[in-house]
Amino acid sequence: MSDSGQQKIVTITLNPALDHTVHIPQFQAGALNRVEQQRIDPGGKGINVAKVARALGCPVTATGFLGQDNSKVFREYFQQQGIHDCFVEVAGAARMNIKIVDGLSGQVTEINFPGLASNEGDLARLTEVIRQLAGERQWFVFSGSLPPGVPDTVYHRFIPLLKQQGVKVMLDSSGPALREGIKAMPDVIKPNLDELRQLTGKSLIQEAEIQNAVDDLLAGGIRQVIVTLGSQGAIVADKSQMLRVWPPAVVAKSTVGAGDALVAGFVVGQTRGLSLADCARLGTAAATASVVQPGTQAGSLQEVDRLLAAVQISDAG
Ligand SMILES: Nc1ncnc2c1ncn2[C@@H]1O[C@H](COP(=O)(O)OP(=O)(O)OP(=O)(O)O)[C@@H](O)[C@H]1O
Numbered sequence: 001m002s003d004s005g006q007q008k009i010v011t012i013t014l015n016p017a018l019d020h021t022v023h024i025p026q027f028q029a030g031a032l033n034r035v036e037q038q039r040i041d042p043g044g045k046g047i048n049v050a051k052v053a054r055a056l057g058c059p060v061t062a063t064g065f066l067g068q069d070n071s072k073v074f075r076e077y078f079q080q081q082g083i084h085d086c087f088v089e090v091a092g093a094a095r096m097n098i099k100i101v102d103g104l105s106g107q108v109t110e111i112n113f114p115g116l117a118s119n120e121g122d123l124a125r126l127t128e129v130i131r132q133l134a135g136e137r138q139w140f141v142f143s144g145s146l147p148p149g150v151p152d153t154v155y156h157r158f159i160p161l162l163k164q165q166g167v168k169v170m171l172d173s174s175g176p177a178l179r180e181g182i183k184a185m186p187d188v189i190k191p192n193l194d195e196l197r198q199l200t201g202k203s204l205i206q207e208a209e210i211q212n213a214v215d216d217l218l219a220g221g222i223r224q225v226i227v228t229l230g231s232q233g234a235i236v237a238d239k240s241q242m243l244r245v246w247p248p249a250v251v252a253k254s255t256v257g258a259g260d261a262l263v264a265g266f267v268v269g270q271t272r273g274l275s276l277a278d279c280a281r282l283g284t285a286a287a288t289a290s291v292v293q294p295g296t297q298a299g300s301l302q303e304v305d306r307l308l309a310a311v312q313i314s315d316a317g
């Protein structure tokens with residue numbers, strides 16, 4: 001793969017986090033657990049998307065809110081990774097989220113904090129940054145939860161502004177922010193199965209039921225829908241095709257951020273003009289390369305290239 005040079009991605013993270021990943025040999029709720037290994041990664045969904053897109057060789061700008069009390073660690077990281085930093089600082093410190101990886105099962109228990117409150121003035125400053133970036137960028141990716149003080153309807157402020165300028169938008173959020181955000185018609189959404197169940201209010205047990213829910217979203221005007229299913233891969237669809245995508249079997253070290261890596265690979269594929277199947281392939285290879293890394297680190301470009309051929313894709317259904 002090579003970087004075409006002119007393609008651009010902007011990621012927006014309203015609620016960044018320092019992810020404190022702790023490995024515990026046999027995690028037990030309600031008992032004393034001793035930590036074997038730990039690491040802290042600058043994260044939050046959009047920041048994870050930016051780090052993976054960079055690892056894939058794509059120019060990336062990242063924006064959103066940082067807390068001025070711990071912005072330095074994020075900003076140093078962006079500089080190291082070559083991520084163009086357009087974050088807006090607000091008072092306080094970004095949250096620290098806790099990710100407990102059980103050594104025996106590989107299962108992850110996540111403890112996410114509400115995040116740093118922001119106000120209308122902060123949102124106005126961010127809106128201005130987004131407006132300035134819009135003219136020259138092709139893909140905007142809005143990811144993650146909303147911090148306190150930000151209304152659920154915030155994406156209505158941003159998405160139409162971008163779409164008017166011909167910018168493509170991906171939305172990867174959850175709960176009310178996703179429900180409200182969809183009304184602004186992003187081009188692509190990427191719920192995981194839990195998020196899709198919340199969105200539809202249905203239990204979605206059979207794969208045919210998931211496909212029907214995807215069809216409904218496409219009929220409502222979303223151009224591409226990706227439903228991620230953890231180690232079972234993903235369903236990736238547009239109006240003309242519904243694909244079933246399987247990742248290669250790997251031993252996972254941390255699945256946190258796998259969805260973000262998939263988003264990054266998919267969008268990088270879109271900026272390179274790849275087909276839906278090849279975008280799904282690149283996204284899945286990037287996701288698989290990230291789950292074999294501890295914490296929320298991106299897999300290397302070499303590892304993603306190696307995994308591409310092992311991703312299986314067929315027509316769904
Ligand atoms: N154990 C695993 N082995 C191989 N690939 C995996 C595994 N878990 C996840 N993946 C890959 O990562 C993709 C996204 O995973 P998942 O469904 O967990 O995303 P998510 O819930 O949106 O994640 P997050 O919100 O933490 O970023 C899957 O479609 C798959 O390709």
Ligand SMILES: O=P(O)(O)OC[C@@]1(O)O[C@H](CO)[C@@H](O)[C@@H]1O
Nearest residue numbers: 017043044045097112144145257
């Ligand atoms: O609380 P949100 O914003 O929904 O999710 C935040 C988060 O869990 O998402 C990333 C993994 O996808 C982590 O870096 C981060 O801690």
